[in-house]
Amino acid sequence: MNDSEGIVSVESRFEVPETLDRLAETVTGLGLYIFARIDHAAGAREAGMTLRPTQLLIFGNPKGGTPLMQDRQIASVDLPMKALTWEDQGGKI
Template identity: 40%
Template sequence: MLRPIEHRTTRSFGETLEAVLSAIATAGMTVFTVIDHADAATKNGLSMPPTRVVIYGNPRGGTPVMVGTPLAALDLPLRILVRELPGNRSAIAFRALAEDFEALGVKAEAAARFDEIQRSIADAVCGACPTRTEE
């Protein structure tokens, strides 16, 4: 079962989003798209705090895994949630994929790389931010 891992930060939403985008670029990855849930809500007469999902990756890393294990494409490219919290704070979250990828047949070393990448992005953004894992 995919486990969400959330890191809370004292940064504002905008600062956190910029830090995420910068960390992804520094890691040599591509941002494929950013889904703005709050904007979609507003366009439909609803409201929610700023909430974006950044979809990113590197085809050189993901493509061989998807070719060898097509069902891995359900969770690739990688994604990270950036959301605003009360008090001008924010949080980032991602899902740990290694265990589920291994269950699909992805070799353990290759599966672990996806979690390592996500952790490195979170570390670049948050450093020693508090972490909470939702089960």
């Protein structure tokens, strides 16, 4: 699903961790690097709060991203790439 802000949402049949594991495997298989994986729900628990499963994967490749930023440095705001996986109120991933 595409929304008006340019974000693409795709429903997954897997739970949040497995969805991100599968994406990470695909990303590294394409020669990209995983820079970070952030578990926002775990952070919320550490702060004494609750959040449905929510994880962010940050990935890319400096060989591809650097030329884009050299040409147009403002591209840095979108790089590296990010993928957010979350469980919505209805339990959909």
